[in-house]
Amino acid sequence: MVASDGNKGRDRWCYTLEELVELDKNEEHNRGEWVRNPPELPCPWRQVWDTAKNTYVPSRNNHKPLCFKRLLSLVYHFFPILDSLRCYNASKFKNDLLAGLTLASLTIPQSMGYATMAELNPQYGLYTSIVPPVIFSVLTSSREIVIGPVSVDSVLLSTMIGKLKDPHQDSDAYKQLVFTATFFTGIFQVSFGLFRLGFLVDYFSHAAIVGFMAGAAVIIGLQQMKGLLGITNFTDKTDVISVTKVVWTSVSDHSKWRPSSLILGCSFLAFILITRFLGRKHKKLFWLSTFAPLLSVIVSCLIVLKINGEHQDKVEVLGKIDGSSLNPSSLYQLNFDSKFIGSLAKIGFVIAIISLTEAIAVGRSFAALRGYNLDANKEMVSLGLINIVGSFTSCYVASGSFSRTAVNYSCGSETMVSNIVMALTVLFSLKLLKRWLCNIPTAVLASMILSALPRIIDVKKATHIWKVDKIDFLACAAAFFGILFVSVETGLLTAVIISFAKIMLISIQPGIAIVGRLPGTDEYCDAEQYPMAVNIPGVFIVRVKSACLCFANSNLVKERIVRGVIDDEADVEDPKAQSTFTYVVLDMSSLMNIDTAGIASLEELHISLASHGLRLAIANPRWQVIHKLRIAKFVDKIGERIFLSVGEAVEACLTPKMTAVYA
């Protein structure tokens, strides 16, 4: 337990039910004193220190002596795969092998497609599916994540780096910038992890991510029009308007696109979608949807060999895949030119966040399915390391792919060995099938990428967000339209600002709730939420609805309370209302904190109520609040009318003795 530090604390957490009953009987209780004299609040520096310690030293076992066992557990901590290999056996390996081979059949075409989307040669996608997964599988504590190039990062890279250097004019310089951006992405990810900023990925709200991903998917989809239609002159821009314009003008001119590409692409898109549909309907046909991409690639290659043999260049194909079969070193290709370094660092930062958000979301959802927990900070370091090493070995940004992770999980992989199997398979394919791979038609790769997009556009989640929270949906829509019509950064920034503004509004809303007693209970609740709540004659009970009674809302809260109590008295048409109330009980259970302005308002409220013959009582102040009220001497000012709960406050108000004591 978190609170049970020290012996004194531990004792009181060990009572049994019988002892509790005894305790209730024996102890003399002065509850008022309990509320008014809480233990000293830890000093602010202490609080900051504790928070830091809690963040950086999550495990409470660190004080144990360093022995062999502890050393071993440290090794397992840093290389979790060793832990999982301890009880590894043939049956587990069979499962991993099967999953790995399945993954490879999916990864090879996908990786090549994503690489072309990032405006790189297809082999770089394959490279990115070799080195990063192997390294990651040694470091991660996840058991499912599949590492490799992902669509969103690919399109972000080509969009943002394309602004610095045109990939079509100087593809080598562009490639260097991509590797450098990958390096920065890795550096940022490792730093986030080391400084335990795991919470950073939480700062992009779910809603913003849903909108962002959908926007990115639309952009990716539009980019695929190039491959699907075989358009010869495509635009470098990514926003909806320019791309739509280019597609429109190309389609209207027959010489600018290839109908055969379209027919080929659409038929394979239909094939993939149908197999997926079948796979979803009949669990037994699951293998069909998994192998559909590989099947498409093989069949389309054969068709292309036939067609292009007859009519040269009828269908656009990937073309030459060059480079050695193993990842070549790209260490000397990193470009730290001062002209680009600032922009590249910025790009690295944005991609680091987006990529981590996706990867950790993927990792967490599957970890939750298997019932284990994923340490975001540790995964950040691992993901960062693979990108740093990747940038040295001709890889671009790698992350956790949702679709492949899902396949991995469905195939029943047991450990990260499946990732290693996949990487080795990709490696051998690259070595052995190079001549075949270059015959894959771009239209088929485009159809494969297109078929993955509906999963990214999460309409169900968006409607869910709309139903649950309208402002969240606003953030979602801002991210979506921002990325679609302006830029990635604009979309994200707007979404973050909306998300935070919403929290701010909720926290400082100057709302008050009239509180009534629920019949047959001692509970006092919001009368609007519980219409069955009834009043206590003579006592006006009100709850502050904000988290912080501060400069921004304290005056309004005060005015609303005064209006609620005193307007009623001033209502001349209802003479009975004149003396309705004698006490005002302020339920502070929602207040986390109060500032000097809040205390000043409470004092004004007290004076204002007193001038109308009303008495103010306070119920259930939190630690921070009662601490500040004591320092500001407000406790003395209201005659110590501070109570443990609304119930006790009301009881005290209804006891005439209290009037006598505090009159």
Add this chain to the structure above:
Amino acid sequence: MVASDGNKGRDRWCYTLEELVELDKNEEHNRGEWVRNPPELPCPWRQVWDTAKNTYVPSRNNHKPLCFKRLLSLVYHFFPILDSLRCYNASKFKNDLLAGLTLASLTIPQSMGYATMAELNPQYGLYTSIVPPVIFSVLTSSREIVIGPVSVDSVLLSTMIGKLKDPHQDSDAYKQLVFTATFFTGIFQVSFGLFRLGFLVDYFSHAAIVGFMAGAAVIIGLQQMKGLLGITNFTDKTDVISVTKVVWTSVSDHSKWRPSSLILGCSFLAFILITRFLGRKHKKLFWLSTFAPLLSVIVSCLIVLKINGEHQDKVEVLGKIDGSSLNPSSLYQLNFDSKFIGSLAKIGFVIAIISLTEAIAVGRSFAALRGYNLDANKEMVSLGLINIVGSFTSCYVASGSFSRTAVNYSCGSETMVSNIVMALTVLFSLKLLKRWLCNIPTAVLASMILSALPRIIDVKKATHIWKVDKIDFLACAAAFFGILFVSVETGLLTAVIISFAKIMLISIQPGIAIVGRLPGTDEYCDAEQYPMAVNIPGVFIVRVKSACLCFANSNLVKERIVRGVIDDEADVEDPKAQSTFTYVVLDMSSLMNIDTAGIASLEELHISLASHGLRLAIANPRWQVIHKLRIAKFVDKIGERIFLSVGEAVEACLTPKMTAVYA
């Protein structure tokens, strides 16, 4: 009461104590249903509309028919002085007359001093003490505020407009800009009031204002060195470094300052401070401190006539006070040149906020002393109107002066008639004593302004803020040093940002509190705040400490809860801890709201706990929260284990039946 709309609502607020006891006996209660099925939340647009209506139509009497009585009350509403004159009599007038004359004796030298501080001729200060107070006394519902030029606004005007136009090179153009800025100030103030943005002045936290005022006071004090030392070549800049440098270089050169000015200034400063000290010690000598400024002016004038008669120009005096005795029209002096209009509007905005904050704080503190309430929105309109009219009649920005309001209150003024008396006295003085007034030495005016500064630097309040709230103090210090070393805007902006960041941090802190039962009660409280709290065997009760379980904190909250419960189980050294808990009760009483990410985290928490054989129960969700949990179907997911209070949740957990029902 706010909640008692409609008949159904009103009924349940009319129970007597006896009826309540009856009700408790009779009714069949299904408390679980009450929590899980709250009434429909008003739709968001409805909420926005209600908030707007609440802001713009504060009075609930608006539906009454329009009759003569209502018309009269409307007239009284807009011209409150008529209301107070209804029962006006000779004795009240005597008090007002006395207060008004006293005020005038204080106002005349102060106004001239502030006008020179604003780099205007002294008569403009006097003008500002004639027209604005008369108009304001007709419009305001305050009974004490004294209107006229104030020090902070004066120094702000000269600082900010001095950047646009040098007052020493082109004093006429500078004057025009001052009038135009005054006009804009008025326009902004009226708009704030009409759009009921009274809360705007609350957005500068107390702490920021304390720091800002202290910084302004230091700047004002430094500016007075010019008059006190009779320095001939002074700087236009206001920041501490430049002014200190000028003062230092001037003092080191004998020809650049006048020792006689210093002696005269210091002796009168000492005189004013001693009389004030005496007046504070002995209540009977109060008149002495009030008349000290007037006395100083008269005596110093006589001295100057003697000295300057012998040695010409030995002591610097105010010099010629020109212009007609009544406020001349300045309507055609307003300068709406497009070159300046943007800057002037910005200056008007800043001064409007600062000036309103000060005036309304002054008004409210004295209103609270007399036990009436001041409508900030109405006062804003009044203050704006006097500045608009003022800008047409050669006045500069007028506001409520704290020192003069305090004198007015102490002299026992009854109504705003004292303001009118003061204005008339100033008018006659200007007409009759013009030749005398020009002999006032600037050193004496400077000493008078200096003597008012210690009151603005509120060290007591600053130490209070330090004691109560360290982050508030940070905002205070930021405002102080910002205005001192950088600029007014920087200081204010930093303070506002710090204030809001603090609220944000409080609202999204991912804290959880372990909750225990207080012996002998049914109350469940934070175990750190109440060290006497004890555990319930098998039940882990935890309270979320933030106002909004959202994307920014939900994951951390989830992780902390899981760590709190499950780490204990994994603690191999304590075998007993293995099966400590069966239930986790999440007390949601602090949560105002939840977003989709928060709900997702709750779901993950539920799954994660379930995988360890633990059950999650929720206690006391607020309306917004339970509403969203229902929409998101979370209520069904956790098997309807949602309870009215922690007590009920614990009771249900301890009843084995629950396990049977929900297993």
